[in-house]
Amino acid sequence: MSEIKIKKVESKKDLMEFIKLPWKIYKNDPYWVPPLIYDKKKILDKKKNPFFEHADMDMFLAEKNGELVGRIAAIKNDLHNQYHNDKVGFFGFFECINDQQVANKLFDTAKEWLKSKGLNAMRGPANPSSNDEYGMLIEGFDDEPRLLMPYNPRYYLDLCENYGFKKAKDLYAYxxxxxxxxxxxxxxxxxxxxxxxxxxxxxxxxxxxxxxxxxxxxxxxxxxxxxxxxxxxxxxxxxxxxxxxxxxxxxxxxxxxxxxxxxxxxxxxxxxxxxxxxxxxxxxxxxxxxxxxxxxxxxxxxxxxxxxxxxxxxxxxxxxxxxxxxxxxxxxxxxxxxxxxxxxxxxxxxxxxxxxxxxxxxxxxxxxxxxxx
The missing domain is CATH 3.40.630.30 (Gcn5-related N-acetyltransferase (GNAT))
Structure with missing residues (x-):
């Protein structure tokens, strides 16, 4: 039986693996636009990104039989919870092969992390907030994303919905x-x-x-x-x-x-x-x-x-x-x-x-x- 392991991103090597995983996921996708590695490093840098002055985040990688197959971030945005007076946590930067077990492990990991922070709901994807890349593409897969808009494979919807996620809100692009x-x-x-x-x-x-x-x-x-x-x-x-x-x-x-x-x-x-x-x-x-x-x-x-x-x-x-x-x-x-x-x-x-x-x-x-x- 194949073994799925989740490891927390802790080293520079882990971080580069986290950043570069999409190149594997989208290898044959003609519509994917590779992000700038320089930009992603800056966004994920807790010392340089002012978002982390009011938020906390941990990143995780999934391995299956020794091979990297997925990633996720768990995000606690204190400013969101103060502003809305709620206890919502977020997941973001989600990427995964088409494997429900791997996705479940990643979602479970983010959920447990958020639960340990006293939060009572998990919302996303937010990369890392609604002021950044936000949402999962559900219609319009036959086109490249515009600047600062997300893109993902169609099967991500199944991975989310099979896990038990429900729609919170839809966002439109005209x-x-x-x-x-x-x-x-x-x-x-x-x-x-x-x-x-x-x-x-x-x-x-x-x-x-x-x-x-x-x-x-x-x-x-x-x-x-x-x-x-x-x-x-x-x-x-x-x-x-x-x-x-x-x-x-x-x-x-x-x-x-x-x-x-x-x-x-x-x-x-x-x-x-x-x-x-x-x-x-x-x-x-x-x-x-x-x-x-x-x-x-x-x-x-x-x-x-x-x-x-x-x-x-x-x-x-x-x-x-x-x-x-x-x-x-x-x-x-x-x-x-x-x-x-x-x-x-x-x-x-x-x-x-x-x-x-x-x-x-x-x-x-x-x-x-x-x-x-």
């Missing part, structure tokens, strides 16, 4: 096509009317004034998304770290601020889909991958709307339509005619309606699973 949007008379009308009534002024990111611009992001971010299910506020240090990572990749004309009467009311962050470049880098940023980021940038055909938020007192005034129209117009000037708006909670009626007004196509779905402990 495909936006320039040619379809500019034919949306409703979007154009709503945007023009909202712009006229509110006198909203849209400005783009000023890279020379990056530090002050970042303060504006912090102001809007934690105000606009606060009411959402599963939301966890980002700390100042977390936003600073994310900004530092994204700064070299940012296209200033796609990072927009909205002001009414000199008061900041909204913010949107759109990134070019660098996954189209990362795919050929095979996880290696150095020595030549870094050059590719800039020399091949003009080959990128997609963008992703990572965030679009209006502070609560200015919502339901059509201001999101103004942002969408601006984004699409600006992206088209860069030669980008395809976009993804993601992720959007399945029950976020305002954002889902906005996507429909844009003639966007709901083309991918992701699931957050949960099980009581």
């Amino acid at each position: 495909k936006i096509e320039y040619n379809k949007i500019i034919t949306s008379e409703k979007l154009k009308r709503v945007a023009e009317l909202a712009r006229e009534r509110s006198k909203i002024k849209i400005t783009q990111l000023d890279m020379k004034n990056f530090k002050n611009e970042l303060e504006k992001v912090k102001y809007v971010y934690n105000k606009a998304w606060a009411p959402n299910w599963g939301f966890v506020p980002m700390t100042e240090k977390e936003i600073d770290a994310l900004a530092k990572d994204l700064k070299p990749l940012v296209e200033p004309s796609l990072v927009l601020f909205g002001e009414i009467d000199n008061k900041l009311v909204g913010f949107s962050l759109v990134m070019l889909d660098y996954n189209q470049i990362f795919k050929s880098m095979n996880g290696k940023l150095f020595p030549f991958g870094f050059i590719k980021l800039f020399t091949q940038r003009k080959k990128i055909t997609w963008a992703r709307i990572l965030t679009l938020g209006i502070i609560p007192e200015y919502q339901k005034r059509g201001l999101d339509a103004v942002f969408y129209w601006e984004i699409v117009e600006r992206a088209s000037k860069l030669g980008i005619h395809l976009g993804e708006a993601s992720w959007i909670l399945e029950d976020n009626d305002m954002m889902n309606r906005g996507a429909q007004v844009m003639n966007a196509e709901l083309y991918k779905k992701y699931r957050i699973y949960e099980i009581p402990i």
